[in-house]
Amino acid sequence: MALTTARMKFYIDAKRCIECGGCEVACKNENNVPQGIARIRVVTVNEGQPGETNIAVPCMHCSKAPCVAVCPVDALYTRPDGIVHVNKETCIGCGYCLYACPFGAPQFPKGHAFGARGVMDKCTYCAGGPEEPFSEKERKFYGSNRIAEGKLPMCASICSTKALVAGDAEEVAKVVRARMAARGPGGSAWGWETAYPPGRF
Amino acid sequence: MPPTMSSLQQFEPIILATHKWSATPHVPLYLFFGGLTAGLLIAAALAEIAGWKYPRFDPLARVAVYLAIPSAGLGGFFVSMHLGKPERGILFPFFFTNYSSWMTWGGWILGVVSLIAIAYGALWYFRAGKGPRTVVAVLGLVMAPFLAMYTGWLLSGFGTIHGFTPLWSHKYLPVMFLNSGVTTGIACAGLGLLVARYLSMRWPWVGVSLPSQELSNVLRWTTVVLAGAILLEAFELYSFLTHLAKGAPEKGGPYVYHILTKGDLAPWFWWGFVVPGLAIPLILGLVGIFAQARRPIPALAGAYFSLALIGGVILRFLIVTGGDMVKQPLPFPPWAAIYGERGPGATK
Numbered sequence: 001m002a003l004t005t006a007r008m009k010f011y012i013d014a015k016r017c018i019e020c021g022g023c024e025v026a027c028k029n030e031n032n033v034p035q036g037i038a039r040i041r042v043v044t045v046n047e048g049q050p051g052e053t054n055i056a057v058p059c060m061h062c063s064k065a066p067c068v069a070v071c072p073v074d075a076l077y078t079r080p081d082g083i084v085h086v087n088k089e090t091c092i093g094c095g096y097c098l099y100a101c102p103f104g105a106p107q108f109p110k111g112h113a114f115g116a117r118g119v120m121d122k123c124t125y126c127a128g129g130p131e132e133p134f135s136e137k138e139r140k141f142y143g144s145n146r147i148a149e150g151k152l153p154m155c156a157s158i159c160s161t162k163a164l165v166a167g168d169a170e171e172v173a174k175v176v177r178a179r180m181a182a183r184g185p186g187g188s189a190w191g192w193e194t195a196y197p198p199g200r201f
Numbered sequence: 202m203p204p205t206m207s208s209l210q211q212f213e214p215i216i217l218a219t220h221k222w223s224a225t226p227h228v229p230l231y232l233f234f235g236g237l238t239a240g241l242l243i244a245a246a247l248a249e250i251a252g253w254k255y256p257r258f259d260p261l262a263r264v265a266v267y268l269a270i271p272s273a274g275l276g277g278f279f280v281s282m283h284l285g286k287p288e289r290g291i292l293f294p295f296f297f298t299n300y301s302s303w304m305t306w307g308g309w310i311l312g313v314v315s316l317i318a319i320a321y322g323a324l325w326y327f328r329a330g331k332g333p334r335t336v337v338a339v340l341g342l343v344m345a346p347f348l349a350m351y352t353g354w355l356l357s358g359f360g361t362i363h364g365f366t367p368l369w370s371h372k373y374l375p376v377m378f379l380n381s382g383v384t385t386g387i388a389c390a391g392l393g394l395l396v397a398r399y400l401s402m403r404w405p406w407v408g409v410s411l412p413s414q415e416l417s418n419v420l421r422w423t424t425v426v427l428a429g430a431i432l433l434e435a436f437e438l439y440s441f442l443t444h445l446a447k448g449a450p451e452k453g454g455p456y457v458y459h460i461l462t463k464g465d466l467a468p469w470f471w472w473g474f475v476v477p478g479l480a481i482p483l484i485l486g487l488v489g490i491f492a493q494a495r496r497p498i499p500a501l502a503g504a505y506f507s508l509a510l511i512g513g514v515i516l517r518f519l520i521v522t523g524g525d526m527v528k529q530p531l532p533f534p535p536w537a538a539i540y541g542e543r544g545p546g547a548t549k
Contacts, residue, residue, distance in 0.1 A: 069361050072297045072304035073289065092296065093285015095222055096304055099366075100358060104528075108285065117224075119285045 006168040007082040008125055008147070009196060010060055010156070011176055015183070016163035017054040019044055023155035023164055027058075030126065030154040031143025034109045039123040040155050056164050058155060059084065059105035059123035060195035067097035067106060075120070081147075082169070083125045088141050091119040102194050125166070126153040169196075223525040227283030229517040232352050233385070234276035235311065236378055236513065239349035240386015241269035242318060246342035247426075248390070249335055257415040261423065262338070264397050264409065265390035266322045272389075273315040280311070303355035314348045317341045349382035350375040356524065366524040367453040368461075373441040374520070380437055384430040385513035388482070391423045392506040395499050417497040421490050424502065427509065428486045435479050457527040466523055474519060478512015481505070 019042050027033060027040045040058035061084045068076045068084060075090035076097060086097075086106075097106040097120060108117040128145030131138035138145060146153060156166035165175050176192075222228040245265035252259040277291075284290040293308035300306065321337040323329075353375030354360070360371075397409040398416060411419065442462070448454025461470050485505035492498055 066358070066361070070299075070302045070304070070358065072293075072299050072302040072308070074299045090296075091285065092289040094283075094290070094304060096302065096355075098221065099356075100361075117283075117285045 007063075008061060008127075008167065009082065009169045009172050010058060011165040011172045011192075012056050013163045013165065013179065014053050014055050016161045017042065017056055018161055018163070019054040020160060022158050022160060023056050023058075026154045026158045027123070030146075031124070032139070033143065034118075034121055036109055037107045037121050039105075039107075039121070054163075056155070056159075057103055057105070058153075058164075059101075059125070060103055061123075061125055062195040063197065066100040066102070070096045070100040072096065079127075081127075083127045083147070085124060085127070085129055085142075086120050086122060087130045088119045088121075093117050093119045095120075123153075126151070126155075221525045222283070223518075223522040225283060226518075227279045229514075229521045231276050231279040231283065232378070232517040232521070233514050234272050234279065235352050236349045236382030236517075237385045237389060237510075238269050238272040238276055238314060238318065238382075239345040239379070240382040240384065241265045241272060241390055242314065242321075242338075242341040242345040242386070243383055244386045244390040244423075245269065245321065246338040246345075249331075249338040251422075253331070253335070255418075257411060257419055258422075260397070260409045260411055261390055261394050261419055262334075263325045264393040265386070266318060266325060266338075266341075268389055268393045269318040270315075270322050273311065273318055277311060277315065301361060303351060303359070303361065307351050307355055310344070310347050310351050314341070314344050317344055345382075346379055349379040353378040356520070366457070366528045367445060367448065368457045368520060368524045368527065370441065370444070373437065373444065377434070377437050377441065380430060380434045381513050381516055384427065384434055385510050387423060387427045387430060388506040388509035388513075391420065391427070392503060392510070394419065394423075395503050395506070399499070413496055417493050417495065420497050420502050421493050424486045424489050424493075424505070427505075428483055428490070431479055431483045431486070431509065435483075438475075438479075453527045457523055460526055461519070461523055465526070466519055469515060470519055473515040474512050477508050478515060482509040482512070 021042055023040050024038055024042060028038070031039065033039055040056055043055050043057050045053045045055070061078075061082055063082070065076065065078060065084045068078055071091075072094065073090050073092055075087045075092070076084060077087070078084050093108060095106075095108060095117065098104070098108065105122045106120045107122060108120055124142050125147060126144055127147035128134075128138045129142030131141065133145050133148040144154070146157075151157065153166045156164045159165075165172055242265070245262045248258040248262035248265060252262060281287040281290045289296045290308075293305075293312075297305040297308050317337060317340055321334065321341055324334045324337060353369075354371065356369040357371035357374055358369075359375070394409065394411075394416075397407055398411055401407040401409045442458060445454040445458040445461075448458075450456075460466050482505040485501060485508075489498065489501050489505060492501065
């Protein structure tokens with residue numbers, strides 16, 4: 001049987017998220033996220049009204065990432081395991097990926113004397129960056145590399161209600177199918193049609 | 202039940218305020234100077250061609266290309282300074298490797314058009330013959346529209362992704378930017394001609410010493426073309442707004458239409474762009490075409506040329522800011538809040 005590379009995905013279950021913010025805190029703590037940046041954030045829709053919904057929004061590491069398509073300098077790339085990374089030493093900070101991303105994942109800290117903004121920062125799926133795994137440079141620029149340790153992203157690991165599920169696409173899909181079967185129609189996974197169009201898993 | 206304004210708040214983008222393109226004036230000013238450069242080159246080329254039969258248009262061509270060069274430089278300055286790493290943007294031939302990105306194409310288009318403008322300006326400065334000048338001018342006439350239109354393709358992500366926001370339409374924005382570029386280019390060329398002629402009276406070396414009757418004729422024809430460009434721009438604006446207003450609510454078009462015409466951006470839209478940038482220059486221009494039949498009226502011409510330029514600047518700010526305010530939402534859950542769990546069109 002041929003070995004296949006895992007395709008790492010996120011599943012955000014909008015019906016389970018309770019807006020505890022634990023994912024945000026865990027991510028910032030684990031990855032030394034720059035000030036003002038939130039690699040994952042919880043968005044509340046219809047706050048205080050019937051139908052209030054909370055969604056945790058990280059980078060979805062899309063199957064055909066629009067950010068990769070629009071980056072003029074090829075700073076963004078998709079790894080064989082499906083994780084989308086940015087090379088901060090190549091990034092020019094143009095902001096085009098911010099507009100390409102339907103989820104608003106790319107973020108830009110404030111710039112400096114020359115240049116209106118810094119280089120892009122986003123969720124790394126706790127997979128570090130293009131630097132040597134576990135190196136000081138990787139830690140400084142990209143945060144922790146839990147994937148190389150065989151662990152899942154910190155946000156999904158600590159989610160108390162398992163609203164945020166991460167892992168191999170096949171395993172995540174099993175979770176999605178089970179929950180949809182239990183809920184009936186209308187329980188679709190948030191953002192999946194955009195991030196992982198059918199046939200592009 | 203049509204969506205209410207409170208439910209339409211879903212369309213406010215779920216993006217943190219992390220230095221979007223509207224946070225600083227760099228991107229709108231780059232869009233303006235890019236379009237202005239294209240318009241100036243188009244105006245210069247048309248004047249150069251007209252100059253074969255009517256030499257009185259030659260000074261207009263010279264002034265237009267002399268203005269196009271610093272305009273291109275300013276465009277390059279603003280687009281570079283908005284980057285996180287401006288030095289990598291300036292050295293784009295080495296760093297821009299992804300040709301599926303409009304930003305890569307834009308770097309090359311701006312670079313090529315800038316070189317054409319410099320070459321054409323040099324031919325004028327070193328008093329080259331009209332033949333070589335016309336060849337380069339026609340080359341500029343062919344390339345300049347790409348400079349104006351590519352910014353619309355870039356904002357809309359045309360051909361690459363589905364589009365970022367309802368206001369950055371791949372169908373309407375490129376043509377609007379081209380037309381606005383032509384409008385501002387003609388206005389800037391006309392204004393430059395007036396200023397250069399005024400300066401020539403004091404400093405003859407400026408070299409624009411058109412007799413009064415010839416200046417009147419050039420201004421009238423320039424104003425005719427300007428009026429036509431403004432009318433076309435007004436028609437495109439109307440078409441675009443109609444498209445937004447009648448669009449599917451879940452795609453955010455009606456919401457951004459509301460923001461532009463009645464909401465937060467309405468004062469700038471009506472009193473910054475439509476009235477002073479389109480209506481007043483058009484009216485004054487029509488008056489000027491008839492009033493300047495025998496003698497030029499520099500104050501009148503200068504007024505409507507200046508207003509058309511200001512309108513072009515404000516249009517770019519409106520487009521970038523409006524685009525940042527309304528992003529096309531993901532289909533779930535925002536539409537679920539408006540149409541229910543089963544989505545639009547469900548009967549229950």
